[in-house]
Amino acid sequence: MALITISGYPSSGKTRRAQQLRDDLEARLQDSNYTGPKLKVSIISDDTLSIPRDVYNDGRAEKTARAALFTAVQRQMAQDTILIMDSMNYIKGFRYQMYCAAREQKLRVCTRRRARLYSGNLGKPFASLRRAFINGSLDSPLFTVPWTDDDVPIDEIWKAVTEGNVKPPNAGTQAVPKAPTDALRTLEHATTSMVAAIMAEQSASQGLGGPVTLTLSATVKPRITLPARNLTLSELQRLKRQFVTVHKKAITLGTTEKGAVDWSEESIADKFAVYIEGNLKP
Template structure:
């Protein structure tokens, strides 16, 4: 049915808001006045505690952070379904990770919504200092995570629709006192989330999420070499003239393609220069995002070029 991604600083109150939202949604689904086509079989709440992810996994220079994020994403993959509402209660501070979950939700065919808990950093630090033992972040870790947080943007498709909740807003499961169309009411923010996951646009799988079978014998190599080829062509064109709208690039076909294969062409729309380190970072994220399909459903070089171009466009907005 839907995936709700919750994001915010550490100790911003995400888990409290997530539980309030889960209680509201469960009551909403159990309400006899809820239309049958809006009913989900279950509400699933995923968080670090339920998945056994420790706070020290996010320590500065800790190697456990990537496996922790992978554990969360795997749980999202397992639970996403058209008859379930999945609440992803985590910092979700990296927009690339939010994009990855967004693509997975579109592939399954469910609606998405982002809930941003906008608590000031100083208040988060006060809450963390009041915690004890393994429930608290190390001060250096907290500062590092706050500085790395990539705030959601309603203009980004993977963050939209975006609902923002301030620290002093009422509980999500608190009745508004207004005359609602259905029996169960919650705060205005909770009602916005409900409308987003029941009435919002249900986006079909796009180029970045459609899978096709190919005969590639080394998919990881194909991902890496094809995206590297686009970077080379983009930097070459950029050195000749600045970007000013749509730019068409011509790339050689992959080494696995037939000798008679035509060159690959792709159009990007970038309005500012992109540095090589930025492109290399985006390539690493892109390859990691799609490498999980290796050996099962894979893409050919034309699809990879188009997907990587789209990914660069979205990340550079």
């Protein structure tokens, strides 16, 4: 349903605000006038995961703690849950990571920032921590709660988590479609067969060119338009190497094409025919 990220300095009242927010949201969900879907409100924090405060004194330990927080957030994200993430969340990249995860689950998001600064033993240089917050204030919608306020802006937050826009998953974070295990073998076999078939067709037609149908197998018969000249084997082999190199990357690293990618011999032969037509000299 929604992810609410609380971001603030140590000992600035984040947990109290998270509890206020949970109580207010639960009261609205239980109100007789509420007619929306059945929802629950959950809080994830250092306390709920038994993460000690001193982990923030050590960069490596803090990284492990953030990983535990993020894993817990991912597990509890759901369409029937308003999830409150109560931690310092001062690193912009970490907030963005949770933001992308929420978009993957098609959840609404909002950030509540604590506006009160406290000094003392923070476990990190205070100036560095302050800069991290200032440089990472691009969260939207963003609600800043001054320390003097008695409560959170529940009306605005309620509207954001129940009526706000649900943004589609970020293209850069979507799972990359994987090619079948025999795709590389099929790629090599189809392109090699195409080169051999073109050379045989050219020999039989004496280089007349024009549209022809090549027969690679009983079911694979790509069409290609050849130029009215003799093509050399080295010329076709060069185009084959270029085509294979490009498609090997797509097979091993994944492709950004939408939907399932067809790595069948017929599909590869058709693509190679188009590639040859577009790259052959007249």
